[in-house]
Amino acid sequence: MERTIYREIKATRQVWGLAIILAGFVAGSLAAFFYVEHHGHIVTGMNNRIVWGLPHVFAIFLIVAASGALNVASIASVFDQKVYKPMARLSAVIAMALLIGGLVILVLDLGRPDRIIIAATVYNFSSIFAWNLILYTGFLGIVGAYLFAQMSKDVPYATTRKIGLLAFVWRLALTTGTGSIFGWLVARPGYDAAIMAPMFIAMSFAFGLAMFLLLTATLLRLSDRVIGDALMHRLGRLLAVFIAAVLYFTVVRHLTNLYTAEHAGFEYFTLIGGGIYTWLFWLGQVLIGGLVPLALLLLPGFGKSPKTPLVASVLVVIGGFAQVYVIVIGGQAYPMELFPGYEITSGSGLGGIANYSPSLPELALGLGGVAVALLAVGVGTKVLRILPTTLSDANIGQDPL
Amino acid sequence: MKVPTLKGADISRRDFLRSGAAVATATLAPGVTLMAFGGSEAEAAADAGKRWGLLIDANKCDADCDACVSACSTENGWKGEGNPETDAQWIRKITLQNTSTGREVTMPMMCQHCEEPPCVDVCPTGASFKRVDGIVLVDKHTCIGCRYCMMACPFDARSFIHEPVINQKSHAPRGKGTVESCTLCVHRIDKGGRPACAEACEATGHEAIIFGDLKDPESDISKRLAKFPSVALRPDLDLNPGVRYTNL
Amino acid sequence: MILFFRLALLCAVAFGAGSLAAQERSSLLPDIPAATGEPHAEGNAFWRRNHMDLMSHDRDLTLRDGDREIDASLKGCFDCHTAKDEAGQIVTYESEQHFCRSCHEYVAVKVDCFMCHRSTPDGVDEHALQAAFLPRKPLDSADIQGVIVYLNQNASKPAEAGQ
Numbered sequence: 178m179e180r181t182i183y184r185e186i187k188a189t190r191q192v193w194g195l196a197i198i199l200a201g202f203v204a205g206s207l208a209a210f211f212y213v214e215h216h217g218h219i220v221t222g223m224n225n226r227i228v229w230g231l232p233h234v235f236a237i238f239l240i241v242a243a244s245g246a247l248n249v250a251s252i253a254s255v256f257d258q259k260v261y262k263p264m265a266r267l268s269a270v271i272a273m274a275l276l277i278g279g280l281v282i283l284v285l286d287l288g289r290p291d292r293i294i295i296a297a298t299v300y301n302f303s304s305i306f307a308w309n310l311i312l313y314t315g316f317l318g319i320v321g322a323y324l325f326a327q328m329s330k331d332v333p334y335a336t337t338r339k340i341g342l343l344a345f346v347w348r349l350a351l352t353t354g355t356g357s358i359f360g361w362l363v364a365r366p367g368y369d370a371a372i373m374a375p376m377f378i379a380m381s382f383a384f385g386l387a388m389f390l391l392l393t394a395t396l397l398r399l400s401d402r403v404i405g406d407a408l409m410h411r412l413g414r415l416l417a418v419f420i421a422a423v424l425y426f427t428v429v430r431h432l433t434n435l436y437t438a439e440h441a442g443f444e445y446f447t448l449i450g451g452g453i454y455t456w457l458f459w460l461g462q463v464l465i466g467g468l469v470p471l472a473l474l475l476l477p478g479f480g481k482s483p484k485t486p487l488v489a490s491v492l493v494v495i496g497g498f499a500q501v502y503v504i505v506i507g508g509q510a511y512p513m514e515l516f517p518g519y520e521i522t523s524g525s526g527l528g529g530i531a532n533y534s535p536s537l538p539e540l541a542l543g544l545g546g547v548a549v550a551l552l553a554v555g556v557g558t559k560v561l562r563i564l565p566t567t568l569s570d571a572n573i574g575q576d577p578l
Numbered sequence: 579m580k581v582p583t584l585k586g587a588d589i590s591r592r593d594f595l596r597s598g599a600a601v602a603t604a605t606l607a608p609g610v611t612l613m614a615f616g617g618s619e620a621e622a623a624a625d626a627g628k629r630w631g632l633l634i635d636a637n638k639c640d641a642d643c644d645a646c647v648s649a650c651s652t653e654n655g656w657k658g659e660g661n662p663e664t665d666a667q668w669i670r671k672i673t674l675q676n677t678s679t680g681r682e683v684t685m686p687m688m689c690q691h692c693e694e695p696p697c698v699d700v701c702p703t704g705a706s707f708k709r710v711d712g713i714v715l716v717d718k719h720t721c722i723g724c725r726y727c728m729m730a731c732p733f734d735a736r737s738f739i740h741e742p743v744i745n746q747k748s749h750a751p752r753g754k755g756t757v758e759s760c761t762l763c764v765h766r767i768d769k770g771g772r773p774a775c776a777e778a779c780e781a782t783g784h785e786a787i788i789f790g791d792l793k794d795p796e797s798d799i800s801k802r803l804a805k806f807p808s809v810a811l812r813p814d815l816d817l818n819p820g821v822r823y824t825n826l
Numbered sequence: 827m828i829l830f831f832r833l834a835l836l837c838a839v840a841f842g843a844g845s846l847a848a849q850e851r852s853s854l855l856p857d858i859p860a861a862t863g864e865p866h867a868e869g870n871a872f873w874r875r876n877h878m879d880l881m882s883h884d885r886d887l888t889l890r891d892g893d894r895e896i897d898a899s900l901k902g903c904f905d906c907h908t909a910k911d912e913a914g915q916i917v918t919y920e921s922e923q924h925f926c927r928s929c930h931e932y933v934a935v936k937v938d939c940f941m942c943h944r945s946t947p948d949g950v951d952e953h954a955l956q957a958a959f960l961p962r963k964p965l966d967s968a969d970i971q972g973v974i975v976y977l978n979q980n981a982s983k984p985a986e987a988g989q
Contacts, residue, residue: 217754219740224663228725288723288755296722301704306726364732513732520677525670526662527734624892717889718942745952746944748901753942768892
């Protein structure tokens with residue numbers, strides 16, 4: 178095992194090409210922002226029933242993935258797994274970048290984004306949303322310090338470990354907060370569940386590791402550096418555990434809901450009669466995002482291939498989007514039970530399943546946020562010494578397959 | 579015409595701000611200071627000794643009448659653009675059908691002015707707030723348009739302003755990108771009046787909407803609540819709304 | 827520093843208004859519409875200096891505490907401070923002649939009030955002047971006529987000034 182050497186990535190034509198494509202997406206999101214800002218949210222698919230739409234799906238996916246992307250660093254310095262250490266810096270950078278991308282979307286979708294200074298200065302401490310703002314900014318600060326400690330020669334390793342522990346605890350709090358944004362909405366049968374918080378943590382593990390794997394593999398490929406097959410396999414098995422955890426929490430959540438009579442209607446909606454939401458749940462989340470990647474990673478044939486964890490990661494990301502979509506949009510679309518025993522026959526928009534069809538500006542805004550995150554990772558690895566020159570098994574002390 | 583109440587132009591701003599409302603209401607004209615006792619002055623501001631509420635009698639509400647909705651719309655200057663999904667709806671008429679008996683009921687729905695309003699709990703900037711007299715409002719000066727209050731409201735009572743607005747009423751400012759809902763016609767209440775919907779309903783002769791002080795046992799609304807059965811919507815959430823329904 | 831800057835601006839504005847009264851207005855200074863009603867007892871300089879703090883203080887009294895007997899209300903301003911265009915119509919904030927805008931444009935301070943508040947007294951129909959500029963719906967012929975009328979009004983302004 179040799180000493181890990183970190184070097185900036187070189188600005189090749191390929192890197193520039195990717196950067197320009199990403200910048201195009203960022204420009205698209207800004208255009209969408211100004212368009213919606215000028216005309217009002219009437220030009221989006223969002224309405225008074227579906228108040229959070231596609232942009233929020235992107236934002237929440239990115240924020241959840243952000244805290245999960247930090248796991249690799251946490252495994253290295255909190256749980257002392259030496260093999261993960263060379264990837265710890267990158268893990269911190271990806272975590273911060275994904276969070277920034279998600280927050281950019283949230284801010285640009287506000288009805289009054291010009292008043293963001295109010296959100297930053299006036300807090301209502303009974304609001305979990307306000308707490309989240311503190312958790313987000315705190316996360317950026319702590320992970321930034323964590324990255325600095327890892328990169329500085331003057332910070333002793335013991336201190337780095339302590340900051341790493343703080344970052345780990347903070348990321349758990351952050352995802353708990355994100356899950357509680359929904360879990361504490363007691364009026365809505367689609368939310369109102371304490372299990373939302375731990376389920377979001379499991380989701381963050383899976384989405385975050387998947388995003389980390391994809392970004393790391395891309396960056397290594399772009400800079401002609403290698404990643405060991407055995408390391409890839411190891412990360413793939415970790416991903417399999419996280420996918421299983423998400424499936425587990427999903428099963429528990431829905432079984433619990435089925436057991437409570439008052440939530441039976443919502444369960445019927447999600448599992449059987451919800452149209453697009455039912456499809457997204459079974460096909461998107463359970464099959465594409467859960468069972469298929471799990472099978473790929475664990476089956477003896479595919480499991481050994483170094484490509485499998487990357488394919489599984491792509492599937493997890495797709496399934497993750499489907500899952501967040503079902504949670505965020507499906508939870509709003511299903512009506513609240515205002516009058517038990519009665520059906521609302523006319524209500525000027527009240528009652529019934531709410532309509533929602535996402536619009537182009539919303540998609541552009543969401544993709545732009547993803548582009549901001551990816552661009553930030555790229556700039557980070559371009560200007561800082563974050564990416565190891567090699568992640569071969571021999572170099573990092575990973576036993577070969 | 580209003581006349582400023584400062585003793586002179588040399589008074590510092592801090593003193594002015596500190597003196598606040600007390601001085602403001604005590605001077606009627608330059609050099610003429612009137613000390614007002616109780617009466618209209620006490621009624622002028624929100625009073626913690628009161629809790630304003632509505633009692634809606636579903637039996638008296640006529641399915642073909644929307645006087646309350648149009649009165650609210652005229653009073654507060656909101657109107658539909660023809661899309662119930664994105665239009666402002668401070669108050670709406672809803673019709674329910676009993677799924678087993680087929681009995682139909684109709685009644686108005688608006689902000690329920692909860693004692694424990696979920697919208698106020700979740701608002702990150704404190705723009706959603708409850709006055710001491712129980713009226714739940716949105717402070718549009720600090721609303722950032724995040725819509726979390728709409729996620730939290732159990733009654734879908736709030737509207738997000740999806741389009742630019744002009745020609746607002748001066749007592750009901752409203753603008754694109756903020757959230758709004760029924761104000762219980764707070765501008766009328768502060769002047770000793772009652773909400774436009776209650777007034778309009780009485781004018782039609784239905785008298786399905788009774789407005790009054792829930793804390794005053796002698797008020798019409800309190801007497802009716804004490805005498806006849808009534809319900810709060812979503813009783814499971816224990817929000818103690820200020821709007822009550824009877825004969826549902 | 828900021829205070830000093832604000833005081834300097836105040837002097838400039840006060841000077842501008844003073845000379846306006848003497849019919850010697852420099853073209854560089856804002857053209858503040860004349861007010862009706864009784865003058866402020868504290869003097870214009872006080873209100874120019876403090877109106878923003880007074881208004882934001884009093885708006886909280888009204889909104890949060892229900893106190894409507896306040897002095898510094900936006901609605902109250904328009905009791906006296908309205909501007910009319912050449913056609914004798916009360917102008918909205920869309921017009922550069924609007925009372926608030928005449929100064930705020932000059933000092934480059936953007937106000938947020940008229941996103942939600944009307945910029946004229948109750949009863950004035952704000953639609954006529956503004957509707958054509960809102961992206962609410964495709965322009966119809968009435969809107970286009972409105973734009974032409976509006977543009978003609980503005981176009982005739984320099985000509986009148988030149989006479």
